Amino acid sequence: MxxxxxxxxxxxxxxxxxxxxxxxxxxxxxxxxxxxxxxxxxxxxxxxxxxxxxxxxxxxxxxxxxxxxxxxxxxxxxxxxxxxxxxxxxxxxxxxxxxxxxxxxxxxxxxxxxxxxxxxxxxxxxxxxxxxxxxxxxxxxxxxxxxxxxxxxxxxxxxxLRAEALVQGPGGWNDISAFVRESLHAALSQRLDADDLEPEDRMRLMRTGGRMIDEGTVPTAGNFANFEPVPSTGGRLRALRFVFPPYQVGPYSDGVQTVEVPAAVLLPHLAPEYRALFTAG
The missing domain is CATH 3.30.565.40 (Fervidobacterium nodosum Rt17-B1 like)
Structure with a gap:
């Protein structure tokens, strides 16, 4: 440098x-x-x-x-x-x-x-x-x-490579959204557990945080526009890491959150011209 x-x-x-x-x-x-x-x-x-x-x-x-x-x-x-x-x-x-x-x-x-x-x-x-x-x-x-x-x-x-061209049909985003939501909900639960909150406070934060996650991951291409490739061997990709800014799936204090979606979840829904970039192995 x-x-x-x-x-x-x-x-x-x-x-x-x-x-x-x-x-x-x-x-x-x-x-x-x-x-x-x-x-x-x-x-x-x-x-x-x-x-x-x-x-x-x-x-x-x-x-x-x-x-x-x-x-x-x-x-x-x-x-x-x-x-x-x-x-x-x-x-x-x-x-x-x-x-x-x-x-x-x-x-x-x-x-x-x-x-x-x-x-x-x-x-x-x-x-x-x-x-x-x-x-x-x-x-x-x-x-x-x-x-x-x-x-x-x-x-x-x-x-x-843009989200709207990557995935075919709304059904694809449904499956990707479901995977991402499950991961984000689990991460939220673990963060709240680490804070050792009173049960009422934990329930309230889980409810409000879960609502932000669900609203920010509605299965449309626009909600998944930011992603980065996760490489595998041989130059192909084993996953995409979707990136969510503050306020999309959580408050500012939670920062940017990312979820890695494996190729096995993505491949059934990818446009044919992009499938060769990925490996499900």
């Missing part, structure tokens, strides 16, 4: 820590307090000249911006264009807040707004390239707004 890249990554990590990031492993998924529902991206990929991504460090008395990209990402121009759209949208949201801010703010309320947005490579093979974006955007309040997104690029097909 070059010295400039090292400094940029350190800068972004410091911003992320300022946004109150917290991580912990839980049964049925991981919890990460530094992410949220993704900024929406366009359906297509760039049709013009290839985008060349460069790390960003920018600041003035009103704001601080740190954005970092994985080395070699410019080898995938269409994927790079997707990442740029996401970063540009996050930056635009921050700058809108900066421009709307009361210039007379002082004290803690006058702290600079900030965007810390690192992109990291999750998987890179000839068949699948996956990138995660995890960071925070602080525009006032007690903590930063968490940001998360997943991008899965299929080089051989020259296309993004």
């Amino acid at each position: 070059t010295r400039s890249r090292y400094c940029l990554v350190a800068f972004v990590l410091l911003l992320a820590l300022a946004g109150c990031r917290r991580e912990a492993e839980v049964p049925g998924g991981a919890v990460d307090g530094a992410a949220q529902a993704p900024v929406p991206t366009a359906d297509g990929v760039a049709a013009d000249a290839p985008v060349v991504l460069e790390d960003v460090m920018e600041s003035d008395p009103r704001y601080i911006i740190g954005i970092s990209y994985p080395p070699g990402i410019n080898s995938y121009p269409e994927l790079a264009a997707e990442l740029k759209r996401y970063a540009d949208a996050a930056r635009a949201d921050l700058m809108d807040a900066v421009e709307a801010r009361d210039p007379s703010s002082t004290g803690a309320a006058g702290a600079p707004y900030d965007l810390a947005l690192p992109f990291d490579m999750v998987m890179e093979t000839p068949e699948v390239v996956a990138v995660q974006a995890t960071g925070t955007s602080y525009t006032g309040g007690a903590h930063g707004n968490p940001l998360v997104a997943r991008f899965v690029w299929l080089p051989a097909r020259a296309e993004m």
